[in-house]
Amino acid sequence: MRGQGLHLHLDPVGGAAGDMFIAAMLHAFPDLAERAMADVAAVLPAEVGYAELSEHVASGITSRRFELVLTAPDAGRRHGAETTYRAMRNLLENAALSEGTAEAACAILHRIAEAEAQVHDIPIDRVHFHEIADWDALMDVTAAGSICAALAGATVSLAPLPLGGGLVETAHGKLPVPAPATALILQGYDWHDDGVPGERVTPTGAAILAHLTGGSPIASRPPGRLRCTGSGAGMRVMKGLPNILRVSVFDTATAGIAQDSLVQFACDIDDMTGEELGAAVDRLREMEGVVDLMMFSGQGKKSRPVTRLELLVQPQEAEAVAARVFDLTSTLGLRRSLVDRLILPRESDDSGPLRRKRARRPGGHETIKVESDDLAEAETLHARRSRARAAEV
Structure with missing residues (x-):
């Protein structure tokens, strides 16, 4: 995985929006621009326009800006059935995208749809996107998904989010800031009030941050060497404050040893049969993001036999698991x-x-281990070990 051994720390100085995240990441990882632009082109009709990544200076800080250049003033608008969650998801799933892009983009889109459905008390498939239905928002979801997929394996931490204030104009009228969907997506995260009003975190930006952090505000910053930074500029100009989202990229691999963080889940179960537990564990092990799953036997309350489940899970999949x-x-x-x-x-x-x-050991030597499944046909333990030794030379 390209992101293995990397830690990304996101600092929403001015705020967090889809275009700001993409611009910051492509500033830090310019080699990903070709992939992200190609994925955007796969979902963005040529008659609508094209994505542009440009240099920008925000309050004296060199940054990047990511935006949609339209062929006509109204070309970016989308209407009717094509603005539903189902239609936008189908568009992403059927486009010719890079490996992992559709899955990540759909996961980001799902977080927005899920929040909108809860806020307005409607089924998720009846959600009509208004503020994010235009082509530029779909472009942001696609490009963000492309970047997230390309950097799979990286760990992520997030600085406190700017609260903002006031009201924002939406298709449902004026709503308080943060918008209800944004607040729901980032429930449990740390916020702070820096005194600057307005919408500082958009629903798309919120969904991207939640996807990267697995919906969990818990995030440690492992020790590492600062490799680079990237800054993505928003469209708004703020007095005395750079309207940027900054990413700091750290190498966490030291002396050939990489570092990352996982979410650990644990629970004790005393009222399921062995057959029921076995079926549940088999399904959990098959889930994306589950790194390891262990079962331990013990004695619980009222002297009952108990089974403890412990799972290690990639943070971005923690909520689903x-x-x-x-x-x-x-x-x-x-x-x-x-x-x-x-x-x-x-x-x-x-x-x-x-x-x-x-595997490469810190001392420089290499160890080799045969995949256990490939030894399944061995008739005896001696035969199994003999085959393994021969292959591990």
Whole structure:
């Protein structure tokens, strides 16, 4: 994964919007611009316009600006059925996008739709996007999804968000800032009031931040070497404050050891049968983002036999995995914590008859381990070990 060994710290100095995030990331990772632009072109009709990444100076700070250049003044508007969540999701799923882009973009879009559905008390498939229905918003979701997919494996932390204030004009009339959908998406996150009014965090920006952090405000910053920074400028000019979102990129790999953070879930279950637990665990292990799952036997309250489930999960998938645990088991609560992990660089080797995993140790030597599934046909333990030794030379 390209993002393995990287930590991204996002600081919404002026605020957070889709275009600001994309501009900041492409400033820090200019080699991703070609991928992101190609993905945008795959969903953006030529007659509407094109995406442009330009240099900008915000309050004396060199930054980048990402925007849609229209072929005509009204070309960016979308209407009717094409503004529904289902229609926009189908457009992303059927476009010729880079690997992982559609999945990440749809996940971001889903967070917005889910919040809008809850705010307006309607089914999610009946959600009509108003403020984010135009082509520039779809462009932002697509480009953000492309960047998130390209940097899969990176860990993310987030500075407190600017609260803003006042009212914002929407299709539903004037709404308080932060907009209800934005506040719902980022519920539980840290905010601060810097005295600057207005909408500082948009629903699209909120959904991107929630996707990157797995819907969890818990985020540690592992030690690392600062590699670079990138700044994405918003359209608004603020007096005495740079309207930028800044990303600081850290290398967390030290002496060949990478670092990242995982969410750990744990619960104790004493009222499910072995068959029920086995079925639940098999399904949980298949979920994207589940790094490891362990079961431990013990004795709980009232001297009952109890099984403890412990899961290690990628932060960006933590919310979905937690919901699935509640669906598949009888537990009424999950303990949640953030754990730091040290990782040796490794790679898969499929060159021989048995698949192998190679790992580089800090001392410089290499270790090789055969994939256990490839030894399943061995008739005896001796045969299994003999095959493994022969392949691990």
